[in-house]
Amino acid sequence: MNTRVRFVNPELHFKRYGKEIMAALKDRLARGELILRDDVTNFEKNLATMCGTKYAVGVNSGFDAIFLSLEAAGVGRGDEVITVAHTFLATIAAIVKLGATPVLVDVGEDWNMDVALVQKAITPRTKAIIPVHLNGRMCDMTALMKTAKKHKLLVIEDACQSLTATCDRKKAGSFGLTGCFSFYPFKILGAFGEAGAVVTNDAKLRDKLILLRYHGVDRTPERKIHTYGWNAVLDNIQAVILNAKLPHFSEWIKRRKQIAAMYTKSLKKTEGLKLPYFPDKRFTDIYQNYVIQTPRRDELRTFLTKKGVETLISWPTPLHKYPQLGLHASLPKTEQASREVLSLPLYPELADKEVAYVIDSVKSYFARS
Numbered sequence: 001m002n003t004r005v006r007f008v009n010p011e012l013h014f015k016r017y018g019k020e021i022m023a024a025l026k027d028r029l030a031r032g033e034l035i036l037r038d039d040v041t042n043f044e045k046n047l048a049t050m051c052g053t054k055y056a057v058g059v060n061s062g063f064d065a066i067f068l069s070l071e072a073a074g075v076g077r078g079d080e081v082i083t084v085a086h087t088f089l090a091t092i093a094a095i096v097k098l099g100a101t102p103v104l105v106d107v108g109e110d111w112n113m114d115v116a117l118v119q120k121a122i123t124p125r126t127k128a129i130i131p132v133h134l135n136g137r138m139c140d141m142t143a144l145m146k147t148a149k150k151h152k153l154l155v156i157e158d159a160c161q162s163l164t165a166t167c168d169r170k171k172a173g174s175f176g177l178t179g180c181f182s183f184y185p186f187k188i189l190g191a192f193g194e195a196g197a198v199v200t201n202d203a204k205l206r207d208k209l210i211l212l213r214y215h216g217v218d219r220t221p222e223r224k225i226h227t228y229g230w231n232a233v234l235d236n237i238q239a240v241i242l243n244a245k246l247p248h249f250s251e252w253i254k255r256r257k258q259i260a261a262m263y264t265k266s267l268k269k270t271e272g273l274k275l276p277y278f279p280d281k282r283f284t285d286i287y288q289n290y291v292i293q294t295p296r297r298d299e300l301r302t303f304l305t306k307k308g309v310e311t312l313i314s315w316p317t318p319l320h321k322y323p324q325l326g327l328h329a330s331l332p333k334t335e336q337a338s339r340e341v342l343s344l345p346l347y348p349e350l351a352d353k354e355v356a357y358v359i360d361s362v363k364s365y366f367a368r369s
């Protein structure tokens, strides 16, 4: 059966926005603006403004944003970092790579960290907490920051899926010591390759990140070496692309919310199907993903594939079940989510009639069984 609705469509995205992006690229390439030029600085300014923070530092990926945040904050061997297992590998890999120990707590109804469980996970070795704002919805940061302050813990936000989402009117990434972003092509703001950034209000931390992202070299005329490390700078060419896309960002969010509302309106009466609809005025969600949950997830997915509807499972194996990471935890809600969640297609280029086709397909699965 032919694919009728794709899960992502980078070709169509390029068709719509490619002309202006290519014009900007041609200009910079013709002028040899390749490494750490004004485009990176401008993007950093734009991003900090969007997040309501003083600074942003462009890096090579979301992983680098998390890893370098932890390193700049002094997290290392012997430290415990509280986070979740229902997340992308990068969140936990960054902790493990630094020799620190991830301590995992379970998720709540919205598949985000259940912040009420954090208190119990704190030990004398706890140094930091990494909340993950999954699918375009934030964790309850107001509550989490209270716990963190009380126990003097650092907070590094994994905001890779939630650029401009809010909790109590504050943006994702602006609560903690740092907020980490990824501009992987299929994030809401996507580069044409790998890219990421850290936002922060802390000037000292910003300065450390600037050193850490490029071999610890101070780029002033003296070029003193403060530390050594690796190269994780945000590519100038990717920054050109990101800046060119930014003027469209708010219209993309609007369209995402519109599509999410169409799904919710038409599917909310479906028996046995949980939708990502959490009416709570404290939060604004930006719908990086539209995640549904049902115990018959695998059968539904096979049915949708036969209908030509592409879907995605994030993630079929929770991270505490990866032998490579050597983690142990009992996380019943996380394990249930890994068995039951499914993301439906949602991106600004999706046409109304494609959304309608997905809705009809989901409905016909539940009607026939």
Ligand SMILES: *Cc1c(COP(=O)(O)O)cnc(C)c1O
Pocket (backbone or CB within 6 Å): 060, 061, 062, 063, 064, 087, 088, 090, 091, 132, 134, 158, 160, 161, 181, 182, 183, 184, 195, 196
């Ligand atoms: C995308 C993502 C990352 C990191 O992404 P990179 O591929 O390293 O840019 C980290 N955490 C979450 C939750 C993500 O979705």
